Amino acid sequence: MTEPGLILRAGRMSDVPAIHALLREQAAAGNLLPRTQENLVRHVRDFVVAEQDATLAGVGALEIMGPDLGEVRSLAVVPMFQRRGMGEQVTQALVRQARELGLKRLMALTYVPGFFARLGFEVVDKDSLPEKVWQVCVKCYKFNRCDEIAVMLRLDEVPGTAAASG
Template identity: 35%
Template structure:
């Protein structure tokens, strides 16, 4: 298995994996346009030419980044791929001078393994809420905000 930066040729596979979970209302759907627009933010794990997991790290504001679309194909869950993806995003964030990273998640336990702490959503920049209107639970958000100081 190989961890690498995503390429435009990965976009359809990334969308398929993300939307597979989005159909279960575990994460937000992503259009091809959204993924193409942020492809430079994505890392993927590839196995025999197929994308088996992905994660994006998006700079939100001064010294703050968001971990988004962290997902692993069900067949490859519980094999440390999510860990590799999030660690790579942390490494990249540090390189870019980011001091804090956050995520909105239904699985805070996963992020807490990496030192994230729960925080109030109101503590985060308002611009992140632009995506919320696409959520099936809007305006009654069920996600938990977690944040980590790098």
């Protein structure tokens, strides 16, 4: 379902203050990790933005963790725009980008595994994510008490064949 007036587009430098404010608000609510404006400036190319009637309504980023592995990061929808399908559309845009890049797996660390399950992601053991653990988690303030759930989407399987092959 697409809301009338909804545009999905690449992140721009002029989005950084609004992305920063949205992530700060969601981080304060304990839903995701905060990011500095400086970090967002350096990574703004990772972002897909959902714009509703010229207002930034949702964001998500595809970060490359290794030659085969990408991560959905900083996925957030402004509360007044939630449950209208925007989070799903942003995530699907990130999945398309990951496929186009030739990545084989796309992961996320999340408190809402049910949201990702609808899109085909499966819960996996965090220990199966060595790249993530070594590159990013060691720098995270939650490293020793991470309570997020790891989910993974395999991009190298044709949809619908995994269950059929047992």
